[in-house]
Amino acid sequence: MSQPEPQPESDYSLSALLRPASLLRLGAIGVVVAAVAGSFAWAAGWLSPGRLDQKRIINGFEAVNGPHPGFRRNHAKGVCLTGWFDSNGAGTRLSHAMVFRTGRVPVFGRFALAGGMPRLPDGPAVVRSMALDFSLPDGETWRTGMNDIPVFPVKDAQGFYDQLAAGVPDPKTGKPDPAAMKAFLAAHPEAAAAIARIKAEPMSSGFADAAYNSLNAFRFISAAGTATPVRWSMVPVDGFAPAAKVQGSNGLFEALAARLRHGPAQWHLIVTIGQPGDPTNDAALPWPKDREQVDAGTLTVSALQSEADGNCRDINFDPLVLPAGIKPSDDPLLSARSAAYAVSFTRRAREPKSPSAVQLGAPS
Amino acid sequence: MSRPFAPLSRLLHWTMAVLIVAMLFIGIAMVSSLSDYHRLVAIHKPLGIAILVLVAIRLVNRLFNPPPPLPNGMPGLLRFAAHASHWLLYGLMFALPLVGWGMLSAAGYPIVLLGAWHLPPILPHSDALYAALRPLHTVLAFALFATFLAHLGAALMHALVFRDGVFRSMAKF
């Protein structure tokens, strides 16, 4: 059996397979198949287990906040909102997105407190957020999640994760180690600067008089194909009142519900136009105050619903759900947010639900 | 020597082979990528739907251009494995994109293919449905990858070990 014989074309027997020449070829085939499987494992990231990915970020939230099945891993405490957006047409010169054509589109969304604790007591200094879904007439959707701070504390996912990790409670004291936060700030001077900016900006008294900012930059694409770097904000029509002591653990949400009983609350969609050199890839840096702004229309929030009753709970306000005419910028936070929100969304979808902290009685 | 596959069958086979392997790699890479997640998902969706369209065309083509018979000498067990794995591949090529489309529908996402071009939902918005379909997409993707590996190994066996013309009947350019 030392001489590899020319094999008859249709010899499928086991003894034919066990000839040395066949074994050699079988081995080669095994190598090819293993190489393909190995590249798949590499593409999956299984060969680099230390790498920061979306699952680790969400695990980070769970380590800091503990398990809260069914709730968002961040911005966990919130209520649903419904209303509409009246576009005044001014945005069409920057973006051909249908949402900017003169007219009204229905909107739903969510007001929330930042942080992964679904029963966090309302406080004057807690970051508030507004997430929106614009349902456009041709079936397109625009989603955006905005915070009431002037800049984001970090500029990339690694910074976000490091900040999160610094907040993990020490098993001995049950509290985050202050030295860890100090070390984080020392390692991320850009975060220290951003946090100083955030602290310098006065917070408003509630949800209705807060301005909510996209923080991340995007690109508006005009009908002619011109791309303009932008950031946007929802600027309240209600006059600003400075933050004060909050009554009760749901005081901010109850005040918002009470405010809406007097009539809808409104915000202007203010689009800020970036100039060459303005950072589009760093949400921790502000743009100069004198940048041109376009008022693209008015958001009206007419009603609130508890999460279980409204239609915002089982939605992922992924910031990259964009209509034609709006594109992501080169800000690395955008893709990272999209990835992390998908993991948070998928995990909570599979978990049992329990009632949210904020329960609104009779529909407002 | 069996007759080769029809030219259209070969074109569909190799086009889809490239697309499906690319989809498996894009899919598995995107779910652990922060910086490329969005770029990859934006390719994954239209490419997956393209595969759904192609597999439908391919099934119709199969009626008009039936595959050549397997060699006479091939034992029953191998013939069964060949046929079963081919139908499994067809099933998965339909199921994966349909589950992908369905799970995004159930999640309440718009199913954007390119620019303003999007597909309608094929399922109602339901957390419970999404919770069931999202892991199913993963399981089916791993099943497709495993079946693809077996298919690759078997094809190479035909080419290098059995040398019975089966490989040539598809790999004729």
Ligand code: HEM
């Ligand atoms: C890499 C950085 C970030 C990470 C990892 C992160 C993580 C998260 C997660 C996991 C959720 C919950 C998602 C869900 O289950 O639906 C969330 C919600 C939210 N995030 Fe972020 N986030 C980041 C950056 C930002 C930035 C820059 C903003 C800017 C405005 C922002 C605004 C919001 C808002 C408004 C919500 C609440 C959406 C809602 O009410 O459903 N996040 N974030």
Ligand code: HEM
């Ligand atoms: C032949 C077709 C397809 C193949 C081979 C495929 C393969 C994959 C793979 C391997 C994954 C990663 C699995 C995991 O770890 O969870 C994945 C995820 C995914 N696929 Fe597909 N897929 C296909 C079609 C589609 C289609 C048509 C859509 C939607 C229109 C789609 C949407 C998605 C989404 C949204 C994810 C997960 C994103 C996330 O949760 O972060 N897929 N796919």
